[in-house]
Amino acid sequence: MIQPNDLQPVEERPAPKTPEELRAIRDGVRPVVMRGLVAGWPAVARASEGDEAIARYLLEGGVTRPVNAIGAGPDAQGRFFYNSDLTGLNFIRVQGRLETFLQDLLKARGVSNPPAMAMQSETISNLLPGFHRDNRLDILPDVEPRMWIGNRIRVAPHFDTKENVACCVAGRRRFTLFAPDQTANLYPGPFEVTPAGAPISMVDLDNPDLQTYPKFTTALENAVQATLEPGDAIYIPYCWWHGVESLDPVSILVNYWWTEGEPEGIGQPYDALLHALLSLRHLPPAQRDAWREFLDYYVFDPEGKAGEHLPKHAQGVLGAPSPALFDHMRSLIRSTLS
Structure with missing residues (x-):
């Protein structure tokens, strides 16, 4: 060894x-x-x-x-x-x-x-x-x-x-x-x-x-x-x-x-990891598999194409990064927490 x-x-x-x-x-x-x-x-x-x-x-x-x-x-x-x-x-x-x-x-x-x-x-x-x-x-x-x-x-x-x-x-x-x-x-x-x-x-x-x-x-x-x-x-x-x-x-x-390349106002990835543990880890295997696909498409997006079929005004959270967009996302997240 x-x-x-x-x-x-x-x-x-x-x-x-x-x-x-x-x-x-x-x-x-x-x-x-x-x-x-x-x-x-x-x-x-x-x-x-x-x-x-x-x-x-x-x-x-x-x-x-x-x-x-x-x-x-x-x-x-x-x-x-x-x-x-x-x-x-x-x-x-x-x-x-x-x-x-x-x-x-x-x-x-x-x-x-x-x-x-x-x-x-x-x-x-x-x-x-x-x-x-x-x-x-x-x-x-x-x-x-x-x-x-x-x-x-x-x-x-x-x-x-x-x-x-x-x-x-x-x-x-x-x-x-x-x-x-x-x-x-x-x-x-x-x-x-x-x-x-x-x-x-x-x-x-x-x-x-x-x-x-x-x-x-x-x-x-x-x-x-x-x-x-x-x-x-x-x-x-x-x-x-x-x-x-x-x-x-x-x-x-x-x-x-x-940390280079982080857009201004972006959330912290470590926080997202904790939220994912709360939301995904304890789902049944088939459900986790589905969410793995969704995360790959929406989040990791290897080709950078998620939402490109939508007009820019309708892309919402998939739009170009900006402090205003990240504030909008935080508002959405706050509305879902209980």
Whole structure:
């Protein structure tokens, strides 16, 4: 059997220098490692001087507000996950000063089995103005960067409804990625309890229980993996599952999330998934089959021809996208809910 840490490598390409070169990577709809994409950042240079140096650097440019962090006890072994009966999560959320968090992070290096700790998804522009000014990614000038800091932590495979460029600033990070078509083989957890709004895989990448989750072997056969060094980056396509492991006692990552091509005012696909579960999942098989055909015609519409036989003034919800059309759709939906 393929071992979780012996997977096919993620494709590597030269670091793009223009949005057009990044577009060529994105058009492949596959993960791509971009070695050295942010190697010129001052933050990466300071990180090469040691953990204390990068901690000082973060604070030198000014800190404007408290930060949110999560923590789990030593028994979690760095893995942020569910509790034992899946009724909650195995970590707590706290808020405090970045300086205090960094002090605790540096102290934890000397502990043989430290608690897991992480500051996650903090917007940089309104937290660290100096860092934001001096460490820019010109190929994504209009995307708000976010910062992630932690020790040796493990984040379960999950997906984001966005494209992502993740840049390693300090410490090494290992990414294990799965295409959306591997969802069934990843055994997603409950919708009601999630670390960040979407289900995560139940499978422990470091120690998969193949008796309980036998189809995970197929996921591994189709997975790709990469380890980023400071200065490297990875492109993660829309809705690709990815598990992330921080391999060093101090790890800092900056990522860029964005969604291109969504018309203004459109609803959220994840919300539609929940509504579909409410409306379709528990129908008899023959009825589900009928609705699968209707969804393919009206929603996924592979040839883009649904409603084209109607005059434009009569196409209604099948007409060209616009904020007014989406408001009309929301009105229709509200009228059906009870």
